[in-house]
Amino acid sequence: MKILVLTYLLSLGIFFNYLFQNKTKKESIKAGSEIYQDFCVQCHLSTGIGVFGLFPPLKASDYLLENTNLSIAGIKYGLKGKIIVNNEEYDGLMIRQGLDNEEVADVMNYILNEWGNETTDFITPNQVSKIPKSLVE
Amino acid sequence: MNYFLNFTCCIFFFTSCAQENFPAIETPSAINYSFELVVDEIDIPWGMDFINESELLVTELSGILYRVSDGIKKVVSGLPEVYLRGQGGLLDVALHPEFKNNNLIYLTLASSLGDNPGGNTSLYQATLVGNSLEKVSLLYKASPNTKKGQHFGSRIAFDEKGHIYFSVGDRGNRDQNPQDISRDGGKVYRLNLDGTIPEDNPFFSSPKAKQAIFSYGHRNPQGMTVHPSTGAIWVNEHGPQGGDEINKLESGKNFGWPLITYGINYSGTSITDKTSNPKMEQPFYYWVPSIAPSGMAFSTSDIYKGWKNNLFVGSLKFEYLERLVIEGNKVVKREKILDKIGRVRNVKQGPDGYLYLGVEGRGIIKIMPL
Numbered sequence: 001m002k003i004l005v006l007t008y009l010l011s012l013g014i015f016f017n018y019l020f021q022n023k024t025k026k027e028s029i030k031a032g033s034e035i036y037q038d039f040c041v042q043c044h045l046s047t048g049i050g051v052f053g054l055f056p057p058l059k060a061s062d063y064l065l066e067n068t069n070l071s072i073a074g075i076k077y078g079l080k081g082k083i084i085v086n087n088e089e090y091d092g093l094m095i096r097q098g099l100d101n102e103e104v105a106d107v108m109n110y111i112l113n114e115w116g117n118e119t120t121d122f123i124t125p126n127q128v129s130k131i132p133k134s135l136v137e
Numbered sequence: 138m139n140y141f142l143n144f145t146c147c148i149f150f151f152t153s154c155a156q157e158n159f160p161a162i163e164t165p166s167a168i169n170y171s172f173e174l175v176v177d178e179i180d181i182p183w184g185m186d187f188i189n190e191s192e193l194l195v196t197e198l199s200g201i202l203y204r205v206s207d208g209i210k211k212v213v214s215g216l217p218e219v220y221l222r223g224q225g226g227l228l229d230v231a232l233h234p235e236f237k238n239n240n241l242i243y244l245t246l247a248s249s250l251g252d253n254p255g256g257n258t259s260l261y262q263a264t265l266v267g268n269s270l271e272k273v274s275l276l277y278k279a280s281p282n283t284k285k286g287q288h289f290g291s292r293i294a295f296d297e298k299g300h301i302y303f304s305v306g307d308r309g310n311r312d313q314n315p316q317d318i319s320r321d322g323g324k325v326y327r328l329n330l331d332g333t334i335p336e337d338n339p340f341f342s343s344p345k346a347k348q349a350i351f352s353y354g355h356r357n358p359q360g361m362t363v364h365p366s367t368g369a370i371w372v373n374e375h376g377p378q379g380g381d382e383i384n385k386l387e388s389g390k391n392f393g394w395p396l397i398t399y400g401i402n403y404s405g406t407s408i409t410d411k412t413s414n415p416k417m418e419q420p421f422y423y424w425v426p427s428i429a430p431s432g433m434a435f436s437t438s439d440i441y442k443g444w445k446n447n448l449f450v451g452s453l454k455f456e457y458l459e460r461l462v463i464e465g466n467k468v469v470k471r472e473k474i475l476d477k478i479g480r481v482r483n484v485k486q487g488p489d490g491y492l493y494l495g496v497e498g499r500g501i502i503k504i505m506p507l
Contacts, residue, residue, distance in 0.1 A: 038309065039223050039286045046404055080180065080498075093180055093498050095198065097286060098222035 025109060025122050032110025039097045040107065048115040054092065056085040059115035068108070068121060072128055073135035075104050080136075101128040158399075158425040162459070162471045169442065172475060172502045175493070176205050182495035183482055184229035184292075186242075190489045194242065194265075195501060198226040202244070204268055205501075215263070215270035220247040220256035223286020228258070229303070231293040233330060240265050245291040245303055248278060255282035257321065258289045258305040262332060276332035277303075277349060279321035285309030288322075292361035292432075294370055300327050300335060302370050302386075306357035311395040315354050318346040323394060325358060325372065325386055327351035339389030354392040354417060355384075360433030360450060371421075373430040373450055376400035377408060381427045382420035383450075383468075393417035399425060422461070422468045429454035432483035438490025441506050449474070449492060451481030458484060458494060458504075475504070 023031065037046075044050050048059035058064055063085040064071050073079075078096035082089060099107065102125040112119045176182070181198035188194065188204075195203045195210070200219035203210040219227050225247030233241035241264055248259040257279040263270040288306025295301055307314045307323035315323025318340055326349040329335055340346035360373035370386040380400025384392050397411045399420075413419060424430070432451040436444045448461040455473075458481050462470035475481075475494075483495035492504045 041403060095181065096221065098220070098225075 022124065023106075025113075028106045028109040028122075029113055031103075032106035032108070033114070035099065035103050035107040036110050036114075039099070040111075043094075048111065048117075053088060053090070056083065056088075056090045058111045059117060061085055061117075064111065065117065065119065068112070068119075068123065069131055070135055072104060072108055072123065072131045073133070075099065075107065076101075076128060076131060077133045077136050101125040104128045158423055160469060160471050162473060164473050164476065169507045170474070171505050171507060172478070172494075173505055174500060175208055175503050176203070176210060176501035177208075177499070179203070179210075179495075179500040181226075181482060181497050182501055183227065184231075184245075185483060185485055185493065185495055185501060186230050186232045187485070187488050188232065188236070190487070193487075193493075193501070194230050194232070195495070196227045196230045196244070198228070200227045200246075202227065202230065202270075204265075211268045213265070213268050213270060215273060216244075217246065217248065217259075217261055217273055217275070220249040222247065222256055222284065225256060225258075225286070225289040228289065228291045229293045231295070231301075233262075234295050242270075243276075243293055243301060243303075245293060247289050248275075249282060250275070250278055251280055251282050253280075253282040255284035257282050257308060258291050258303075260293075260301075260303050260326075260328075260332075274332070276328060277326060279305045279308075283308055283310065288357040288375075290358055292359060292372070294361040294363055295330075296363060296370065297368050299330055301330055302327050302351060302361065304355065304358035304361060304372060304374075306355070306359075306374075307394065311356070315356065315394045316391070316396065318343065318350055318353055321347060323353060323355045324350050325352045325355060325361075325370070337388075351388060352384075352386045352390050352392060354394050354396075356394040356398075358384075359431040362433045362435060365435050365437045365446070371433065371448075373433050375429060375431075376423070376427060378403050378405075379425040379427055381424040381430050383422040383430075383433075383448075384418065385421050387418075391417045392420070399423045400427070421466075427454060428452040428459060430459075432481065432485070432495065434484045434486050434492065436486060436492060438486065440490045441492070441504070449484045451484050451494065453480045453482065453497075456480055458492075478502070 043055040050057040079094045082091045105123045105125045105128050108123040179197050183198045184196040192206045202213040204213050228245040231243045244261045247256045249256040260277040263273040287309040290304035290306045293303045304325045314320050334348045341348050356374050358372040358374040373383045377400035380398045397414050430450045434449050450459045457476045458474040460472040460474050461468050480497040485493050487493050494502050
């Protein structure tokens with residue numbers, strides 16, 4: 001009987017967890033790939049290598065992989081002025097694309113885990129919502 | 138021998154595929170012009186029009202309309218709500234042909250008005266009073282809304298017969314929008330200056346059609362101007378990779394996207410193997426490789442030596458202004474002007490006859506003959 005109740009409670013727990021949880025990492029990456037094709041691919045290209053000196057690479061990019069919050073802020077608010085990516089200077093303008101927090105999280109999860117990029121971080125909409133504009137000003 | 142033939146055929150095949158469309162772009166041998174900055178610090182100066190020789194209106198994509206007087210910019214208030222998404226935002230601005238008497242202006246912008254989530258291109262009219270807009274009225278709103286980030290168009294032009302033309306891109310839905318005249322997107326529209334639909338529009342009497350359509354089968358027209366002698370409306374439009382086009386518009390004509398194109402997908406895969414169809418129009422000119430054209434103007438003044446009646450087009454991709462020399466019905470020469478100046482978003486001839494460019498990250502510059 002004890003085991004039965006325990007099993008019942010456990011399955012109830014799993015069920016509710018399933019109902020109310022946000023996207024899994026895999027689902028977020030998949031949604032992010034669609035956002036990428038729609039908003040990012042024209043400059044950063046489908047290979048993620050960008051255009052040397054003009055549009056910075058995302059693949060194996062130290063800027064992206066070593067400071068996630070800065071990249072989130074760039075996507076969320078837009079990015080202007082000089083940045084150094086893999087020892088090359090980029091002095092361009094990435095306009096704010098008008099993505100909501102969930103879309104920013106999804107596309108971040110995609111670019112952090114595509115083209116050989118790898119991370120154990122999982123970016124959530126909640127995390128995106130807390131990134132301040134001051135990071136990129 | 139056979140092997141050799143195959144080999145040369147292969148070489149020919151690959152080189153011919155990669156070949157630029159004639160004529161090749163040239164760098165001028167002597168540069169007899171420079172430029173001066175007339176309006177500074179505008180990130181994306183998308184549209185502009187001139188009130189007089191010292192005053193102009195400039196749109197910034199992020200949703201700001203500036204009135205610039207002698208180089209000093211003031212923000213114009215009273216703008217309708219702008220939907221910022223991908224390539225969408227505040228787009229073109231144009232003065233009514235009788236602006237001096239009525240102070241009317243037109244704006245195209247991405248708008249989220251309507252039921253579906255997302256946005257689509259809209260045309261507004263408003264009265265400019267000092268630095269504010271009054272009597273703002275919506276003349277056209279493309280539907281349905283979509284959250285896609287691409288291809289809002291949009292440019293505005295006027296003919297001599299009391300019509301306004303504006304473009305809307307395919308909104309990232311090439312399979313449904315451009316070839317269907319019952320849907321918005323991938324079209325150039327024609328309205329009377331008060332926003333009513335002219336009865337002689339090509340699809341005015343077609344029950345299911347959007348009556349405002351003037352031409353269709355477009356991808357993303359971001360340049361539009363009137364030919365100085367024929368009065369015809371010319372547009373340039375972004376193709377996919379390869380296959381940007383200049384088209385001369387005619388009422389009711391189909392410009393073929395996406396059924397015929399000289400371009401391919403960004404991924405390198407083919408869209409269609411067809412570049413022509415007897416029921417569809419050929420471009421006046423197409424660019425291979427793509428230059429990402431935006432803005433378009435004819436130079437009609439005598440200010441620049443040898444440039445009279447040439448066509449000027451901004452290149453976003455290669456960051457120069459392109460000068461096209463047209464003889465008969467053909468482009469016979471293409472030249473880079475102000476190479477590496479930055480992403481050229483717009484070009485217009487001012488009332489003083491000078492050429493003005495909207496350059497991303499800089500603002501508005503004026504080309505000065507030396």
